[in-house]
Amino acid sequence: MRILLLLFGSILLSYGQEKVLFFQTDWGNQLSWNDFCERAKTSGYDGLEIWLPSGPDDQKALKAALKKHGLLLNLLHGTHKGLPFQESLELYKKGLEALMLWKPVLINSQTGSDFFSLEENKAFIEVANTLSSQYNIPVYHETHRGRFSYNLPDTNTYLNLIPDLKLTLDISHWMVVHESLLEGKDALLSTVKDRSHHIHARIGHAEGPQVNDPRAPEWNKALERHLGIWEEVIRNNWKKHKGVFTVTTEFGPADYMPTLPYTRIPVTDQWQANVYMMERLKKRLKLNK
Template sequence: MRLFIILFGSLLFSYGQEKVLFFQTDWGNELSWDAFCERAKTSGYDGVELWLPAASDKQEALKDALKKHGLLLNLLHGTNKGLPFKESLEQYKSVLETLMLWKPVLINSQTGSDFFTMEENRAFIDAANTISAKHNIPVYHETHRGRFSYNLPDTNKYLNLIPDLKLTLDISHWMVVHESLLQGKDKLLGEVIKKSNHIHARIGYAEGPQVNDPRAPEWTNALERHLGIWEQVIRKGWKENNGVVTVTTEFGPADYMPTLPYTRVPVTDQWQANVFMMESLKERLKLNK
């Protein structure tokens, strides 16, 4: 099994027992990097997951904040669907090479397009696999609406075609795509779980990719369904990755978060929803807090 050792600044994190590394999303964040990282650390997170800021001064501020608060880093990447295929592919490869220089724990990729052919989408996956192997940093392809992995049966076709395809499982997208909690689809889900190496933890339902408040009793069935699928991924990952699995809590801000009409005030607190996701998984898995 692969020994999961992360070198971050002067800190060496080595885990030989079952553990989940939790990452907080910066989606919708309006705080400074220092304040955001401080809040993530004090909330119990091991790291943060984000799109790399373009400005050099913001990049330096991010580096300083990560080091100051002892946080790990996941980076986000994606295919530019607004460009023609060949141009988009070259941009994808170029940016991915740049992201590798940051030595993140992993790169989460929103890959390809539901309007690209299977061959075109495969070109992005193959490029990511090649660059990942070159730098020894994993690239996981997120199950996501609008991408090659926008639904369960088509994702299984890619898994059959590309044996080394590695996924980030964001099952919330498929709940709304398939207008169900995917009851009775455990055989297809089983193949996805085998190839899932990272989790985006958000609760979806038949009418949307994000419930208004995961703590509300009306969402108990949806919460339990997601937790059950995630638990399978995590327990599988513990066996394969020296007892360490990564999870990003990813409830989003307005308007992904439902809002009140006219005022656009979010109906619940995004940060609290994400911390609830982390605590729910810890309770489910009986992890030490």
Template sequence: MNSIKTFIILLFSSISISLAQEKVLFFQTDWGNQLNYDAFCERVKDAGYDGIEVWRPSKRESQTSLKEAIAKHGLKLIFLHGTNKGLPFKESLEDYKNNLEEILKWNPILVNCHTGSDFYTYEENHAFIEAANSLSTKYNIPVYHETHRGRFSYSLPETNKYLTQNPELKLTLDVSHWMVVHESLLQGKENLLAPVIDRTHHIHARIGHAQGPQVNDPTAPEWTNALEKHLDIWEAIIKKGWKEHKGIFTVTTEFGPADYMPTLPYTRLPLSDQWKANVFMMEAIKERLKLSQ
């Protein structure tokens, strides 16, 4: 009898430990930020975030300020990177590789890429994906490719073509882009979403709708259906990701500033507060997953 009780206690203890290890690391975007890195990172830390997602600064003094700020405030770093679509293909590919290698030398926890172009051929986009995969392996740092309008991943069916032909392709899912591209909340597209969910390793959390990539206020009741649809997709991805990433998954809250944020005419005043919208996204995901606060 005592041995049975001991087994039950150990079983429930192991379950509790497993659940305690499952967490989401939340990152705040610096998109639209007007603060210096120190003040921004302090605000990010105070709001309960684990890190920031930023483009690498071009100026050396800004790079130094960024390094000092994340170290001072104990934050993790995700870098954004992208294909320069304004250059001829070969020049753009070399630029992409050179800058990605410089970024990887910073040792971020991952790099999120705006990769390729919707005007490139499959072969041209594939070259960017292969270059990223090669450098990711060289530095042992994940490089994920964001689903984004204007890139190879501009639509759900097009992205599935790349997933089928590129077994090493890993995604950052910003599903808000596809809501507007396909003018729907993707109802009935579960068969196409399944491979995307399976290959997503990072999330950009923003609420889109059938007529735009960002609702004016995610707390407004008229957007409840859109919010719940996004949360359904994110929950499936995170729970799958916990199994693949030792109980840890990363999410960047990414509501953008005006004019990405809808604004009033003439004054261009945003219809809601970008910072509050992003913090709301973090809390909504925590609530959905019942994560400890």
């Protein structure tokens, strides 16, 4: 993965300040790694964000495709919520160390469980922060249903307790958890915005974590609310860190994507929805990339 680090370094040098790197999710992907990487590259993406394939042949094909198409890599990780705490913690640490060896740009972690205690969830965050410092690879903890960060008030509790806790902001989860677009909650969102270092760009609403089509006019209010929050996070990060911000477009496939009854045909095209999110953010941020 040394080629990825060299490529990322060259991007930082050539872009300078106030740039965004866009990553495509492989969620629901049915293409070969080569074809998937080719499509992501031609669609304007800088990299992929994926769960690492387990098989050695798949991993070899992934490495070759990333190198061939000049793409960066984010990796996903998570806590196994179905195991007892101590066993889950040990598995989390072992898996995270294995991902570090790939030297990704970042690791996005779906951390802990809403059924674990505060101290138990803290243990996962502390393991991640220790390994992140040891390997010099950022680990960002995603705001996600079912995890320690499943709602806004509890996430603020963890942020206040753990000064080096860094987030991936997927605010679509909180829209459905709190059954609102979080209007009037900007004071509570302040610390979250300040500690968010990566974004998952998907549009949620009061009744679900993903609208059926972000281009549809009936979702314009939800779209603008998400874009406004994301823009503030990105511009504040640019101002503070003078670096490149990362965004993964993360509209999911059926059945996360709403489908027609009986046939389960998705009501819109997942790839087009994700590319649309990238284009809207570029337009919003006035990026000339």
